[in-house]
Amino acid sequence: MKAVSLFVSLLLAAGSLAASAEAGLRVEQAWARPTPPGAKVGGVYMQIHSAGIADRLLSASSPAAAAVELHAHVIDGGVASMRALPGIDLPADAVVELKPGGLHLMLIGLKAPLKPGQKLPLKLRFAKAGAKAVVAEVGEPAANASANRTPASHAEHAGH
């Protein structure tokens, strides 16, 4: 009897641990811009909700592109530049937003232009949470309008 209850409680504990790890890191509102013909690159944006533990996005891949890189976008004093990142830190209990004008996943070597309404499969690799499959919607979400304002606040800080 004792063994059974011990076993059951262990199972429950393991289950809840696994559940909490699963419920931990969430990727939401993944979207990508439709790309013009001729452009072999595209940007993918999303919100990453971390849970109790800090994590780090290490890499990503997609069957739609030859490679996916992590990039930070900076507009400083009117000049735009992009920097490839080895990883994106995700503090515990925080939301890290990848959005136009800021952090983004860059699809490189697109096999075909992204069309509005298309579903873009991605695999994200996190240091702790492991691999996660995500599907990004191709289109311009309504949130994009405010997201585009980000360079403004950055430009205002330029010049120091």
Add this chain to the structure above:
Amino acid sequence: MLKFLLALIVFGILAGSIARMFVPKERRAPRMQFRKLFQQLAGVLLVVSLGVVVAHWFWNRPAPSELQTAGNASAAGAPSFKASDITGASFGRGFALTDHTGQKRSLADFRGKVVLLFFGYTQCPDVCPTAMQRFQETMKLLGPQAARVQVLFVTLDPERDSRELLAQYVPWFDKSFLGLSGSPDETAAVAKEFRVFYAKRKSDGALGYTLDHWAGAYAFDAAGRLRLYLPPELSAADLASDVRQLLATAG
């Protein structure tokens, strides 16, 4: 800085007057001497204040390279723009490039239309598509007036952005948009004329290189005069409003 000094001076005078009240009458310096001292002090303060004012002005005078001239030579009744008014700028006089159909183009070709000039490259995943999208939205907001607007996309990456590539990329945003390109030397020349910074940034990954580049744009009125600097964060609605003003006032 100036405000601080002024406050210090006022405080000093106040403190001095208050402190004086606490000094017993006998101990106070005779009136005549105090007046002389006060005059001397006032003289010193005046000189110091003047010095501070001059230094402040000298330190903060506008740099000649500043594009965004606050309070420029706008006479009363001049239009007020949401973008930066750079009317009268001595640079950005024109260009001589080839469009994506192979035709040679210069600024004069577009006389009679408001020209929106943007500098970018096709392998730019964020800034350039965003800007082009914004121009597209502006055209929609302008309605029938859009026929009097010409959007031009000058590539800063002639090595990768062939004419064929531009022909695919640029009209995708709007059929009327034109891509412009030149040789690397011609590109450097037009970038210099328009004070557009651009530089290759080596990328370890699959890209080879990306371009750091100035993300703003320019607007010319229908007479071919450079009028506005369009910052990257300018909304389509604001741009449409400015374009309408340019269309209304230009000859």
